[in-house]
Amino acid sequence: MHVDTTWKFKEMIAFRDQQVEKLGLDIIVHTNLEGVDAGIGPFTHGSDSKFDATIVWMAETPLLPGNAFDFKLGSKTVSGRLSTMRNRIDVNTLEKVPASGLELNEIGLAEINLDETVCFDSYKDNRATGSFIIIDRLSNVTVGAGMIDCERSESTNIIVTKGERAARYGQKPATIMFVGVSGSGKSTLAHGLERKLFDRGRVSTVLDGKTMRLGISKDLPHDAEGRAENLRPSAHIARFLNDSGVICCASFVAPNADSGEQAISVIGKDNCYII
Numbered sequence: 001m002h003v004d005t006t007w008k009f010k011e012m013i014a015f016r017d018q019q020v021e022k023l024g025l026d027i028i029v030h031t032n033l034e035g036v037d038a039g040i041g042p043f044t045h046g047s048d049s050k051f052d053a054t055i056v057w058m059a060e061t062p063l064l065p066g067n068a069f070d071f072k073l074g075s076k077t078v079s080g081r082l083s084t085m086r087n088r089i090d091v092n093t094l095e096k097v098p099a100s101g102l103e104l105n106e107i108g109l110a111e112i113n114l115d116e117t118v119c120f121d122s123y124k125d126n127r128a129t130g131s132f133i134i135i136d137r138l139s140n141v142t143v144g145a146g147m148i149d150c151e152r153s154e155s156t157n158i159i160v161t162k163g164e165r166a167a168r169y170g171q172k173p174a175t176i177m178f179v180g181v182s183g184s185g186k187s188t189l190a191h192g193l194e195r196k197l198f199d200r201g202r203v204s205t206v207l208d209g210k211t212m213r214l215g216i217s218k219d220l221p222h223d224a225e226g227r228a229e230n231l232r233p234s235a236h237i238a239r240f241l242n243d244s245g246v247i248c249c250a251s252f253v254a255p256n257a258d259s260g261e262q263a264i265s266v267i268g269k270d271n272c273y274i275i
Helices: 010-023 033-037 162-169 186-199 224-243 257-267
Strands: 002-004 028-030 046-057 068-073 076-089 107-120 131-135 142-149 175-179 204-208 247-252 272-274
Touching (some): 046 076, 068 107, 068 142, 076 162, 107 142, 175 257, 186 247, 204 224, 224 247, 224 257
Parallel strands (some): 002 028, 175 247, 204 247
Antiparallel strands (some): 046 107, 046 142, 076 107, 131 142
């Protein structure tokens, strides 16, 4: 009996051994070295810990980037997370629209990042090795299913863009700036907003004028000119945070309307909201 073990599966090996024993034959094992050198195997894609997949979400709790789950691919279960939500597919028009996550019964394309390397194929090539289910790690309930797509071209650009960061965090970066006189409660509002955003799984931070005066702006006077100068570098920091995908909850004393307008021009009128 001649057997090519380049394309072996556990079930095939077991069946082979049963037939050899049943028929009383000698077995000759042949390894296709050319196939091995070429990387040919039972999985046309190979192995990796990251892939794109179309996901059907089946849970009441929204699916958001960063959420950790167990992923079952065939008989192998590994932990991992949704790293980037690429888009949501409108089931009526099949149009792909931007989305920060998936709600119950929604379908979308996402990047999955596993904690271990696994073997897989594209779903269109092999449904058995190209599909998986998503399991809640606490309840052990199946909350989603996915179909792997190996044909999406991987980006060769080493620079991470603002859009990629926003997609990773599943949010629109912006600066919400609370302005007012000293003791008006603007810092309390900024921290309260950060708490609300944090509790909803958003990535945010507080940029406080008083904190700035402990470092970068510590030598500035506490007059109108000093307050305007304190706001100038702070606006650039807020823009940097937004470019990094982070929501900035800012709190400053704005001495006049001109300094507020200057902050908006630095951060961007579409990303800056002054309250």
